[in-house]
Amino acid sequence: MVRAPWQSPGAPAPSDAGRSEPAGVPVEPGTVRIAVDLLGGDDAPAVVVDGALRAVRADPHLHLLLVGPAAVAGEVIRALDPVERTRVAVRPVDAVVGMADHPSAARADSTVRAAVQAVRAGAADALLSAGSTGATVTAAALGLGRWPDVRHPALVATLPAVGGPVVLLDVGGSLESRPMNLARHAVLGAAYASVAHGITAPRVGLLSVGTEPGKGDRARRLADPLLAAAVLPHGGRYVGLVEGYDVSLGARADVVVTDGFTGNVLLKAIEGAYAMAGGAPAGGGAPRAAALLGVAGTVVVCHGAARAGDVASGIALAAHLWRRRAADLVRALLAGADAPDLENRTDRTTDTEVPTS
Amino acid sequence: MVRAPWQSPGAPAPSDAGRSEPAGVPVEPGTVRIAVDLLGGDDAPAVVVDGALRAVRADPHLHLLLVGPAAVAGEVIRALDPVERTRVAVRPVDAVVGMADHPSAARADSTVRAAVQAVRAGAADALLSAGSTGATVTAAALGLGRWPDVRHPALVATLPAVGGPVVLLDVGGSLESRPMNLARHAVLGAAYASVAHGITAPRVGLLSVGTEPGKGDRARRLADPLLAAAVLPHGGRYVGLVEGYDVSLGARADVVVTDGFTGNVLLKAIEGAYAMAGGAPAGGGAPRAAALLGVAGTVVVCHGAARAGDVASGIALAAHLWRRRAADLVRALLAGADAPDLENRTDRTTDTEVPTS
Numbered sequence: 001m002v003r004a005p006w007q008s009p010g011a012p013a014p015s016d017a018g019r020s021e022p023a024g025v026p027v028e029p030g031t032v033r034i035a036v037d038l039l040g041g042d043d044a045p046a047v048v049v050d051g052a053l054r055a056v057r058a059d060p061h062l063h064l065l066l067v068g069p070a071a072v073a074g075e076v077i078r079a080l081d082p083v084e085r086t087r088v089a090v091r092p093v094d095a096v097v098g099m100a101d102h103p104s105a106a107r108a109d110s111t112v113r114a115a116v117q118a119v120r121a122g123a124a125d126a127l128l129s130a131g132s133t134g135a136t137v138t139a140a141a142l143g144l145g146r147w148p149d150v151r152h153p154a155l156v157a158t159l160p161a162v163g164g165p166v167v168l169l170d171v172g173g174s175l176e177s178r179p180m181n182l183a184r185h186a187v188l189g190a191a192y193a194s195v196a197h198g199i200t201a202p203r204v205g206l207l208s209v210g211t212e213p214g215k216g217d218r219a220r221r222l223a224d225p226l227l228a229a230a231v232l233p234h235g236g237r238y239v240g241l242v243e244g245y246d247v248s249l250g251a252r253a254d255v256v257v258t259d260g261f262t263g264n265v266l267l268k269a270i271e272g273a274y275a276m277a278g279g280a281p282a283g284g285g286a287p288r289a290a291a292l293l294g295v296a297g298t299v300v301v302c303h304g305a306a307r308a309g310d311v312a313s314g315i316a317l318a319a320h321l322w323r324r325r326a327a328d329l330v331r332a333l334l335a336g337a338d339a340p341d342l343e344n345r346t347d348r349t350t351d352t353e354v355p356t357s
Numbered sequence: 358m359v360r361a362p363w364q365s366p367g368a369p370a371p372s373d374a375g376r377s378e379p380a381g382v383p384v385e386p387g388t389v390r391i392a393v394d395l396l397g398g399d400d401a402p403a404v405v406v407d408g409a410l411r412a413v414r415a416d417p418h419l420h421l422l423l424v425g426p427a428a429v430a431g432e433v434i435r436a437l438d439p440v441e442r443t444r445v446a447v448r449p450v451d452a453v454v455g456m457a458d459h460p461s462a463a464r465a466d467s468t469v470r471a472a473v474q475a476v477r478a479g480a481a482d483a484l485l486s487a488g489s490t491g492a493t494v495t496a497a498a499l500g501l502g503r504w505p506d507v508r509h510p511a512l513v514a515t516l517p518a519v520g521g522p523v524v525l526l527d528v529g530g531s532l533e534s535r536p537m538n539l540a541r542h543a544v545l546g547a548a549y550a551s552v553a554h555g556i557t558a559p560r561v562g563l564l565s566v567g568t569e570p571g572k573g574d575r576a577r578r579l580a581d582p583l584l585a586a587a588v589l590p591h592g593g594r595y596v597g598l599v600e601g602y603d604v605s606l607g608a609r610a611d612v613v614v615t616d617g618f619t620g621n622v623l624l625k626a627i628e629g630a631y632a633m634a635g636g637a638p639a640g641g642g643a644p645r646a647a648a649l650l651g652v653a654g655t656v657v658v659c660h661g662a663a664r665a666g667d668v669a670s671g672i673a674l675a676a677h678l679w680r681r682r683a684a685d686l687v688r689a690l691l692a693g694a695d696a697p698d699l700e701n702r703t704d705r706t707t708d709t710e711v712p713t714s
Contacts, residue, residue: 133566162633172566175574209490209529209621210661217532217618244625248633261574262619264566266626268601273630276519276605277638286630304567 031061032319035091035115035124038068040131041311042304045072048130051311052076056084058312062319063087065124067115069094091118112136116143119297126298126318128289130306133172136299137292144297147331152178153294154185155260155301156192157267160283161250167193167202168247170260171267171290172301177219177259182206183226188293189255190236191333195326196291201235205242205253207262215241219259227257233333289314291321293330298322388418389676392448392472392481395425397488398668399661402429405487408668409433413441415669419676420444422481424472426451448475469493473500476654483655483675485646487663490529493656494649501654504688509535510651511542512617512658513549514624517640518607524550524559525604527617528624528647529658534576534616539563540583545650546612547593548690552683553648558592562599562610564619572598576616584614590690646671648678650687655679 036052038045045068052064053076066073066088073090080088093114115127116139129136133155141153152174159166169189174181186204193202206227208216213224220241227238239253246252248270258266271286280286288310292299300318302310321327393409395402402425409421410433423430423445430447437445450471472484473496486493490512498510509531516523526546531538543561550559563584565573570581577598584595596610603609605627615623628643637643645667649656657675659667678684 160633175566177574207622209532209618217534217616220618244622244627245629245632247626248629258622259574261566261577262622265564265601265615265619266623269604269623269626270601270630272602272605273627273643274634275602276517276640277631277634277636279634281634283633 028320028323029061030323031063032126032322033063033065033124034315034318034322035065035067035118035127036311036315037111037115037127037129037131037136038066038072039093039111040129040136040304041302041306043307044130045069045075047306047308048072048311049075049079050308051306051315053079054308054312055315056080056087059316059319062315063089064315065089065091065115065118067091067093067111067118091115091123110135110139113139113143116140116297116299119299120144126300126322128300128302128311128314128318130302130304130311130314132304133301136301137173140292140295140297140299144295144299147294147296147334149334150184150188150294152181152184153292154188155263155290156189156293157263157287157290158197159247159267159270159286160281161248163250164254165197165199166247166250166253167197167199167255168263168267169255169257169293170263172260172264173292173294175259175261175264177217177261179219179222179226182219182223182257182259183230186227186230186238186255186257187232187334188330189257190232190234191330192291192293192326193255194234194236195324195329195333196321199254201237202232202254203239203252204232204236204255204257205239205246207247207256207258207266208241208243211241211243211252213240231336287313289317291317291326293327296327296331298327385677385680386418387680388420389483389679390420390422390481391672391675391679392422392424392475392484393668393672394468394472394484394486394488394493395423395429396450396468397486397493397661398659398663400664401487402426402432404663404665405668406432406436407665408663408672410436411665411669412672413437413444416673416676419672420446421672422446422448422472422475424448424450424468424475448472448480467492467496470496470500473497473654473656476656477501483657483679485657485659485668485671485675487659487661487668487671489661490658493658494530497649497652497654497656501652501656504651504653504691506691507541507545507651509538509541510649511545512620512647513546513650514620514644514647515554516604516624516627516643517638518605520607521611522554522556523604523607523610524554524556524612525620525624526612526614526650528620529617530649530651532616532618532621534574534618536576536579536583539576539580539614539616540587543584543587543595543612543614544589544691545687546614547589547591548687549648549650549683550612551591551593552681552686552690553678556611558594559589559611560596560609561589561593561612561614562596562603564604564613564615564623565598565600568598568600568609570597588693644670646674648674648683650684653684653688655684 070092118124154170155173156169193199288303302314427449511527512530513526550556645660659671
């Protein structure tokens, strides 16, 4: 077996029994094909190459479609075992979207747009990019189409919290705080919490500067009654205003709704606080991968400063969401369909997580 | 000597040599009189009574004007040594502003308005309240007057960061994100960093979702060139856009400017992250006291959930700011006056911090 450079000689060889589980996302069975934007990210392609290798080795049912320069894709393939190479395909593309480019500047032949096209054409089930968030959101919305009742797709991140995972949205899909957006995203967040994390009857809170009714800026004061009136899927209920603490405490809400500007800043502030506190908690640090909800497909965005482990986590998250049919189920919940039998889904998944060594 | 309930029998008696230094604010010489709102805060009056006692014992030059019910003030006085009691005066007031009340609902006879009046009338040098932030800001702006060129006063908090303290503003003085506000607050923040913390040539960043020019929502995109064109006091310079990480890392900026909604949410999110990480870092946790800049007086606001230690820190901060003539100096810097000789002030203060036991 060829050993990847980050494996120490004494490390166990990848196998079903020794599966790594990046960022707490368990490996689930079922073949899934992820299109990976090789050129997206501050430290691309190096970290994307490393991340792709980690992901392939961690999940024996994972296939990758590497979208980018053939030479870069070749680095991934050469580092793999011959048997693993059968799970990797290449779509050669050379143009990248810069982090400073305007989102709509993504050229038709850019890696992120080619990855979107691969999903649209059925050559891949989902896509991951660590490139410019704005460009990925724009390319996905244009290439895959938006859900008819979601004007502004949301980026959804799941954070470890004292009381269990907390779903935070929007963390950068759209940056302006519009009350109707906040209300729509509350529904999306509740659906995502139930579908992606098996949280039943999710408690949904609106992030503000105090918990008393009326606290907050104009957008929050207008959104509060809209959220109170919203019908939340899967038994979700609106618990009112929550505060910054609640994102990491998780005692008051399972889903915290905010605008993409505040959510993005908040997520990075929590990551910075962990650094100041001496490191991320044992339960995992702030996530560097987020799911895009509101487009007709499974799209995961990694932070531009993503490292190899973050890219691997992002690929695993995309696989997890596709295997759970998360995009379809969230879409169905949003359209008022019956809630799927999530408890059974969760149980079945949990069984497969236990390695029988 | 009467022992306060939180002192264990073996603890050293309060003295100059054994001074506590709440929240890293050193005790400086010079008599200072702080008006304390006894009824402000979720857990008032108990935590305010405890906080006031701690503050009096920690700083032998501190005098308090207790504003609230005579019975509550009596609890403070009875717990003090007879010699310490000479440093405490009482202004009996019974009405409080509730956390859910509208800011302008603060009655003329409320504790916070009485505390503001005491400062205005010269009976106290500064005031502290852990009550509704909005009510305190409104009472201070109306009672003390705003600086003519600051339409929206800002709450300023100083956070411990990996690279040294970071001044964050606004953390809740005003909640809407207006580009002109952000530019004005950048000047206030630079002045505060130099006057209150002795930071020379402070680096000022505008909080956004990326560091590349053009990143952010509409308010940030409009504010960026305004900050770039602003003349920052005391050699301050605008370093452009910064991200959420930078608040706790401190590597890119000494002053981080944002709107009061985002700043408030951020500050509490960092506090929550510390809890998730297992506790605040050795350098101190997220502050629960913030200075109000833009009104003609020294005003410190504590978080509504403040504990006794937070109240004591807030009182110490108010004393520190008054001793440094911070409000006057920031006001002068804002008006374009010559920068004061801060280095000498810092040195002098540092000398007095060393106890000669």
